[in-house]
Amino acid sequence: MTKTKWRSAGGTLIGILIMIVFLFPVYWMVKTSVTPVTELYHNPPHILPVAATFESYINNFVRNQDMIGYIGNSFIIAAGTMILSLLLSVPAAYALARLSIKGKALIMISVLSIQMLPGIMMAMPLYIMFSKVQLIDNFAGLIFADLIHSLPFAIITLRPFFLALPGGLEEAAKIDGCNKFTSFTKIILPLVKPGLMTVGAFCFLFGWGDFIFALTLTSSNEVRPLTLGLYRFIGQYGTEWNNLMAVATLAALPIIIIFVSMQKYVVGGVTAGAMKD
Amino acid sequence: MSHKSGASGSYTLSRKAKWFSSWNSYLFVLPALVFMVIFIGFPLIYNLIMSFQNVNVYNLSGKHDFIGFANYMKSLKDPVFYTALQNSVVFTVLSLFFQFTIGFALALFFNLKFPGRNLFRSLMLLAWMLPVVISGTVFQWMMSGDFGVINYFLQTLGIIDHPINWLSEGSTALLGTVVANIWIGIPFNMIILLSGLQGLPDHLYEAAKLDGANRLVQFRHITLPLMRPTILVLLILGIINTFKVFDLIFIMTSGGPVTSSTVLPIYAYQMSFTTLEFSQGASVSMIMFLILIVISIVYLRMSSKEEVH
DSSP states (O other), X not given: OHHHHHHHHHHHHHHHHHHHHHTHHHHHHHHHHTOOHHHHTOSSOOSSOSSOOOHHXXXXXXXXXXXXXXXXXXXXXXXXXXXXXXXXXXXXXXXXXXXXXXXXXXXXXXXXXXXXXXXXXXXXXXXXXXXXXXXXXXXXXXXXXXXXXXXXXXXXXXXXXXXXXXXXXXXXXHHTXXXXXXXXXXXXXXXXHHHHHHHHHHHHHHHHHOOHHXXXXXXXXXXXXXXXXXXXXXXXXXTOHHHHHHHHHHHHHHHHHHHHHTHHXXXXXXXXXXXXX | OHHHHHHHSOOOHXXXXXXXXXXXXXXXXXXXXXXXXXXXXXXXXXXXXXXXXXXXXXXXXXOOOBOTTHHHHHHHHOHHHHHHHHHHHHHHHHHHHHHHHHHHHHHHHHTSOOTTXXXXXXXXXXXXXSOHHHHHHHHHHHTOTTTOHHHHHHHHTTSOSSOOOTTTSTTTHHHHHHHHHHHHHHHHHHHHHHHHHHTSOHHHHHHHHHTTOOHHHHIIIIIHHHHHHHHHHHHHHHHHHHHTOOHHHHHHTTTOSTTTTOOHHHHHHIIIIISOOHHHHHHHHHHHHHHHHHHHHHHHHHHHHHXXX
8 A cells, every 4th residue: 555655646747757858848938937047047047936026027918018919910820720610620521431422532632641741832822812812911712711621620539529429310310300510509519618719729829830931921910910019029029038928938839728628628538539540 | 301201201211322422422522522622732733734744933934845864864863863762762761760760769658547647648748839930940959050059968978078069060950850850759659559558458468467477579579560550650650750851941041051061951942942943943853742642552562461360
């Protein structure tokens, strides 16, 4: 009895040590963001915060409001990516799981292989196409581009949720007077809510974290997201790492919030999205 | 109405099948398919066509001639292409090796039962979910020469005796990006391997214990063979995903100094968006695509063999 207790306490202790080492970069980001400039170039560096200050947050989000614009843009792009991915993927995943349509295997193989495409391979033709139809510097253009990765992911991740539902649901709905579409919206959809949460969260993350399309398909700050803002900031501010880390921390915040509030869905989504193929 | 009368009558199998297969089933997939044709299929074909033409920033809106494999030949003659290919291979192999081994070790550890393991496991995923721009920037700061905390740790431990400019020296820049990429990839490897481990049947281990097999023997003769399918999928997915990493390297080093950390996606980007030789860039991404296809075919072969076993 005591031996197992010791062992599990030892496990927790080692676990904490691993966390300290592994999450150090995240800690260092937050710590640097509250470090005053004078402390920043202290040699050797202080590992624990000394004279913490919110100066760099005030600098970047109150005095200079550029970042606020980037944050707003990121929200538009991430929310748009999430909504459009769900609108397109949910009915498609349902049909691929439960309806009989011809070419199902071909569609699944195509969806799977799209995930393999390098972003840069899509960025260049999209850039030329989009410049012909005024989709450069356009939220819709960025959302469409982000869907290249989020849509196949969403279809692949959602399909097993529909497959797992018991057979005969549709027949029962039909007896109750539903047609194919109302049985889908009224009976089936409420049952796959966990799947919708997982996929929604991930598609939001894809949109929020996109860099390559923001880099290649925008040229004005009107639509640029925070990821690109942060990147341009590196060039602009050089080594003002406290300012940079304040922006990075704020850019990470929505991810952390989603992560903490939807932990259950997120952890399930990682394994589902990667392995169900 | 007609549905109701159908239900009250004899509910035959053919009627049921008809309900699932009638034409309006296609309406469910149609929006997604149309989207994929326009925004994925079309750009892909366009990219393929461009790779055989002479499109650049000057003649973009004019007429383009087909020039056969000239772009491909030019790419294959460029020494930078081979540097990029080599860097891609080094980046992929080193990243995967350490992501996988560290991830596996952590998966074995988190498969033990102790308080807090679920919390720890989820916390690690956070690192994987952070936008790459953020992790890249943080690692850039930690690896900076003068005040970077990594130099401080290494000097304190006595591993190096003077600070190193990790990302601005040709000999270490690629290594720096690899380290950041390993950090990003460990949680994913761990979670996938852990879910594989949790699916292994307990009774095999109990039987092995009765036979007096120690942990190492159990690992070699039970865990590894049973985990083979998971490991294969994970490694192939890892190769594909690591081979196409762009953001992290672009943010940390932009492929430099000179070409010391230029990988194929960075090389394709520079062709398309810096020198604005679109057709040349298209040929590079086609070559990259071909490499990924070959890897995927190997994967499909291996996984179909797995299923036979």
